[in-house]
C-alpha cells in the first residue's frame with residue numbers, strides 16, 4: 001500500500017519547472033503583441049520559465065535565438081517562423097539535441113519530422129472567408145479590389161492571398177487590380193495604400209483586402225486623407241480581429257474581419273506537457289478557430305472586451 005501511495009503521490013506532483021525558449025518574430029502588429037502577452041501569461045500560469053527573443057522580423061535573428069536556446073539546453077522551443085523557408089538546418093540541430101520545437105501561428109516548408117507540432121489557424125480558409133464576404137457584399141456590381149499582402153514569403157501571406165482568390169473565383173465582376181506587401185504593419189499599410197490611391201484614383205477602388213487588421217488601419221488613414229470614406233466608398237475587409245479594427249467598424253470605417261486567436265501558447269503548452277510527462281506525440285497540426293465579424297456584431301462591445309488583452 002505504501003509503495004502504491006508513494007507512486008500515486010509522485011505522479012500527482014506538478015512537472016518540474018520546464019525552461020522554454022520562445023523565438024518570437026517581433027512586435028510588427030497588435031496581434032503579435034497580444035500573442036506575446038498571452039504566451040508569457042500561459043507560461044507563468046503553468047510554472048514554466050520562458051526565455052524570450054524578439055527577432056525584429058529578421059529570420060537570421062530567429063535562427064540565432066533558436067541556436068542559443070539549443071546551447072542553453074532548454075526543454076522546448078516555441079518558434080513563430082517569420083517566413084516559410086530556410087529552417088531545415090536549425091530544426092535539424094534542435095532535433096539532434098532532442099529539444100522539441102512547436103511552431104506558433106505560421107508554418108514552415110521543412111519536413112514535419114523536424115518539429116513536434118504546429119499550432120495555428122487555417123490561413124487559406126481565412127482568406128477564403130474574406131473573399132466570400134466581399135462576394136456577397138457586392139453582388140453583380142463591378143468591384144476593383146486592392147490587396148495589402150503580409151510579409152513576403154510568410155505562410156499567412158501566401159495562403160491568405162490564395163484563399164481570397166479562391167473566395168472570389170467565378171465572380172468576374174470582382175478583380176484584384178493591385179497587390180503589394182506592406183509587411184503586416186500599419187505604417188507600411190498607410191504608405192502602400194497612398195500609392196494605390198495615387199495610381200488608381202480613389203473612385204476606381206471598390207474594396208481593400210488586407211492580410212491583417214494593422215495594415216487595414218494604416219490604409220484607412222490614407223483613404224481618409226485622400227478625401228474618401230473607408231467602409232462606404234471603399235469597403236475594408238481584413239484578418240486578426242484586433243481591438244482597433246472593431247473601433248474602426250464602430251465608426252463605420254471598416255466592414256469585416258476574420259478572427260485569429262492570440263492564444264497559440266495554450267494548445268502548444270498542452271501538447272508539450274503531455275509530451276514531457278507521458279511521451280504523447282501530438283498531431284502535426286493543431287488548428288485554432290477562425291470567425292467572421294462584421295458591423296452587425298456590436299463592434300463597440302467587442303472592442304471593450306478586447307482592449308485590455310495586451311494588443
Ligand code: GZL
Pocket residue numbers: 028029030031032105106120121156184211212213214239240260
Ligand atoms: C498569422 C500571423 C500574422 C498576423 C499578423 O497567423 O502570423 O502575423 O495575422 C502578424 O498580424 O504579423
